Amino acid sequence: MRTSFSRIAWVLVVLGLIAGIFHALIDDPATNDVIYLAATILLAVGVVAGLATHRPSVATWSFVLAIAVFSTTAQILDGAGDGTALRIATEAGFLAVQLTLAAALLIVTVRRSGASLVRSLGDGLIVALGTWILIWVLLIQPSIDAIVEPNIVTGLRGVTLATSTVVLFLLVSLLFSDANRTPAVWLLSGAITLSLVGDLLYALDKSGHLSVGTRYGNAPYVTSLFLAAATFLHPSVRGLSQRGSIRLRRPVLGRLVLTTLALIVPLVVVSTMDPQDRLDRVVRTVSLFVLAAAVTARVIQAVRDNARSQAVLVELAQTDPLTQLPNRNLMLDHISDALEQSWRADRRPTVLFIDVDRFKNINDSLGHGTGDDVLLAVARRLRNTIPERAQVGRISGDEFVVLDPSSRTTGDAMQLAERVLAAFHEPLQVSQGDVFVSASIGVALGSPSGSVTAEELLRNADTAMYRAKDAGRNCIAVFDDSMLERVTQRLSIETALYRALERRELRLVHQPIIDIQLGDVIGFEALMRWEQEDGTTVSPAEFIPIAEETGTIVPIGAWALLEALSHLREWIDRGVCPESASMSVNVSPRQLHDPNFTSAVNEALTRSRIRPQQLWLEVTEGVMIAEPDQALATLRRLNALGVRVAIDDFGTGYSSLSLLQRFPIQRLKIDRAFISGIADDVSARSLVKTIIAMADALGLDTVAEGVESIRQLQSLADLRCAKAQGFLISHPVHPDAMESTLAALERFTNWPKLR
Numbered sequence: 001m002r003t004s005f006s007r008i009a010w011v012l013v014v015l016g017l018i019a020g021i022f023h024a025l026i027d028d029p030a031t032n033d034v035i036y037l038a039a040t041i042l043l044a045v046g047v048v049a050g051l052a053t054h055r056p057s058v059a060t061w062s063f064v065l066a067i068a069v070f071s072t073t074a075q076i077l078d079g080a081g082d083g084t085a086l087r088i089a090t091e092a093g094f095l096a097v098q099l100t101l102a103a104a105l106l107i108v109t110v111r112r113s114g115a116s117l118v119r120s121l122g123d124g125l126i127v128a129l130g131t132w133i134l135i136w137v138l139l140i141q142p143s144i145d146a147i148v149e150p151n152i153v154t155g156l157r158g159v160t161l162a163t164s165t166v167v168l169f170l171l172v173s174l175l176f177s178d179a180n181r182t183p184a185v186w187l188l189s190g191a192i193t194l195s196l197v198g199d200l201l202y203a204l205d206k207s208g209h210l211s212v213g214t215r216y217g218n219a220p221y222v223t224s225l226f227l228a229a230a231t232f233l234h235p236s237v238r239g240l241s242q243r244g245s246i247r248l249r250r251p252v253l254g255r256l257v258l259t260t261l262a263l264i265v266p267l268v269v270v271s272t273m274d275p276q277d278r279l280d281r282v283v284r285t286v287s288l289f290v291l292a293a294a295v296t297a298r299v300i301q302a303v304r305d306n307a308r309s310q311a312v313l314v315e316l317a318q319t320d321p322l323t324q325l326p327n328r329n330l331m332l333d334h335i336s337d338a339l340e341q342s343w344r345a346d347r348r349p350t351v352l353f354i355d356v357d358r359f360k361n362i363n364d365s366l367g368h369g370t371g372d373d374v375l376l377a378v379a380r381r382l383r384n385t386i387p388e389r390a391q392v393g394r395i396s397g398d399e400f401v402v403l404d405p406s407s408r409t410t411g412d413a414m415q416l417a418e419r420v421l422a423a424f425h426e427p428l429q430v431s432q433g434d435v436f437v438s439a440s441i442g443v444a445l446g447s448p449s450g451s452v453t454a455e456e457l458l459r460n461a462d463t464a465m466y467r468a469k470d471a472g473r474n475c476i477a478v479f480d481d482s483m484l485e486r487v488t489q490r491l492s493i494e495t496a497l498y499r500a501l502e503r504r505e506l507r508l509v510h511q512p513i514i515d516i517q518l519g520d521v522i523g524f525e526a527l528m529r530w531e532q533e534d535g536t537t538v539s540p541a542e543f544i545p546i547a548e549e550t551g552t553i554v555p556i557g558a559w560a561l562l563e564a565l566s567h568l569r570e571w572i573d574r575g576v577c578p579e580s581a582s583m584s585v586n587v588s589p590r591q592l593h594d595p596n597f598t599s600a601v602n603e604a605l606t607r608s609r610i611r612p613q614q615l616w617l618e619v620t621e622g623v624m625i626a627e628p629d630q631a632l633a634t635l636r637r638l639n640a641l642g643v644r645v646a647i648d649d650f651g652t653g654y655s656s657l658s659l660l661q662r663f664p665i666q667r668l669k670i671d672r673a674f675i676s677g678i679a680d681d682v683s684a685r686s687l688v689k690t691i692i693a694m695a696d697a698l699g700l701d702t703v704a705e706g707v708e709s710i711r712q713l714q715s716l717a718d719l720r721c722a723k724a725q726g727f728l729i730s731h732p733v734h735p736d737a738m739e740s741t742l743a744a745l746e747r748f749t750n751w752p753k754l755r
């Protein structure tokens with residue numbers, strides 16, 4: 001249906017062109033009348049059919065109706081005779097058509113392009129006035145002298161022509177400004193342009209300037225009627241007065257050319273052609289004066305518009321669109337100002353860097369909509385908490401900054417920070433209900449010497465905030481210079497770590513684990529070492545967390561698995577250790593969340609030909625707390641293979657008994673912290689006793705970590721701890737040194753008997 005209507009519309013365009021040419025070529029008034037009548041009927045049919053099918057807006061309807069009534073009346077009157085009253089009525093009819101057309105176009109232009117009405121009217125007025133002056137000087141004034149027609153008729157026709165120019169102007173600005181020029185827009189533009197050509201020919205003919213003749217004069221009208229019919233039949237007429245898609249470019253050039261021409265051309269004509277009489281002079285002066293006034297008004301309005309849009313742009317560039325708080329740039333400006341002022345007033349401006357803890361979890365679990373609500377609530381809370389003199393801004397995502405320009409001491413700064421931290425203790429109200437969040441706050445103070453810049457101060461507060469996060473979140477950290485060193489050091493480790501694996505800077509050392517009752521070495525723990533190019537060694541306690549954070553732990557961990565199992569294979573093959581010895585490998589949470597982890601384990605087992613039962617994976621309690629479901633699934637899968645799981649550093653984390661029960665684990669490694677006091681400290685001893693009893697109840701194996709003295713080992717034996725590792729037995733050693741190490745350990749084989 002849509003396609004057939006659009007096809008008919010384009011056929012009408014072709015037919016319209018043919019009909020127009022025919023009308024101009026055939027020198028037979030009777031035939032021409034038939035063509036004209038046919039075109040008029042066609043338009044009527046097209047309008048009715050188009051409006052009924054496509055149902056454009058009421059505005060379109062009423063304008064079409066008005067134009068139809070006015071133009072039909074004018075046509076009938078035109079043919080009725082030559083009396084002055086009739087001629088005036090005819091001209092008034094044509095003027096009414098143009099005025100209606102101008103109004104309709106104005107509305108369409110404004111609606112489609114979103115341009116302001118005043119602006120479009122202003123430009124239209126300038127063009128119309130300019131044209132009016134031209135028409136007056138070139139058409140009306142000469143015909144007054146020639147007395148071809150009554151003055152009022154000529155005047156009316158002049159106004160009609162001036163209005164036509166407005167119509168033309170609006171049409172051009174519609175085409176210039178429209179991002180989405182639909183066929184209806186093009187067809188309508190064609191129809192109106194052709195009818196304007198007809199109007200001009202008609203005016204020239206009537207004022208005696210040019211003898212055109214109906215044959216040529218009506219030809220443009222004929223084609224125009226066809227095009228108008230096509231406009232209404234085309235399906236895109238429905239969207240004619242709807243807002244187009246967002247404009248990509250403003251119609252600046254087109255408007256500028258037209259309005260400038262409308263100014264210059266009449267000025268040139270007026271200044272080169274002398275006024276004929278007083279009336280001419282008066283009309284010219286008044287017209288030029290009105291034109292000048294219109295231009296001035298338009299210029300003032302344009303300047304104001306410009307200032308307003310500049311203000312909006314500045315505002316947009318400096319505020320955060322979500323919370324309407326100052327953004328990073330503006331906050332930096334404020335900090336800069338505060339630092340400048342502080343120099344004189346002996347103050348130390350404070351910057352608080354506030355990061356909402358675990359905001360990602362809120363976003364992931366409650367959705368981004370709620371995330372935004374939470375940020376808005378945080379912004380409100382902060383605004384209500386800080387004193388009047390302070391300012392709050394949103395730097396990015398979940399990061400906010402508070403600036404107190406008038407604090408003097410660290411005490412002042414801490415007071416404010418504590419106030420802000422406490423503000424988070426109350427739940428935030430969002431549409432989905434109450435949400436509890438906490439924040440980590442970094443505090444940095446401007447230096448008394450005034451040497452610190454705004455960027456530095458903000459970065460210092462940011463650094464301190466990270467320290468607060470490290471310290472367990474929901475707390476405050478005050479910046480000091482050592483933090484910066486740590487950051488720089490961390491950064492250099494981060495970069496070097498990326499290359500460590502390919503540069504073969506990583507290696508594994510192993511610490512034997514003994515069976516306390518038998519004294520035999522039953523397994524080993526693989527521990528990673530990183531020796532950098534320049535000979536410096538970095539402790540795993542330092543680089544493993546960084547590798548974990550950056551994700552490099554995934555390839556490094558996979559390498560460690562294969563390497564450790566290969567060492568074990570070699571020792572077994574060489575008879576260094578018994579066939580059944582096990583290998584413990586430390587695994588980070590990030591590795592457990594890697595979907596390829598299970599296959600990495602499998603591959604290491606296959607390539608080293610070690611049975612899964614000989615591999616222990618050591619995970620910390622943290623694994624059970626953060627995202628337990630995913631870790632649980634991975635551990636279950638590995639358990640199913642036969643691989644066993646140990647909880648490392650047991651007792652230092654926060655795992656609950658229920659988690660212990662839920663997780664597929666087979667061993668607890670009691671943290672060194674409990675072992676060190678076991679020989680002398682009664683409470684440490686009873687703690688270890690409890691842990692062992694609990695492990696027994698759950699059917700778990702126990703390993704004591706960090707055994708350093710024979711008395712500790714003795715106590716562990718008394719408490720029936722199954723296994724032990726520590727410096728007493730052996731430091732972690734290079735794989736090549738394992739043979740001699742184990743030989744030296746023979747003495748432990750005898751120690752239970754010596755007791």
Ligand code: C2E
Nearest residue numbers: 527528540541544560586587588706707708726727728732
């Ligand atoms: P961990 O798994 O608890 O390893 C035991 C740590 O205690 C080792 O430190 C070991 O050298 C040390 N240690 C052993 N016996 C004694 C003792 O009697 N006294 C004292 N004071 N310390 C003892 P290391 O090698 O510096 O490793 C630190 C941590 O780094 C490990 O703690 C483990 O969590 C992590 N780590 C080491 N290698 C790897 C690895 O390959 N992958 C992963 N993900 N983490 C690793």
Ligand code: MG
Nearest residue numbers: 525586618648
């Ligand atoms: Mg370990």
Ligand code: MG
Nearest residue numbers: 648649669705
């Ligand atoms: Mg440990």
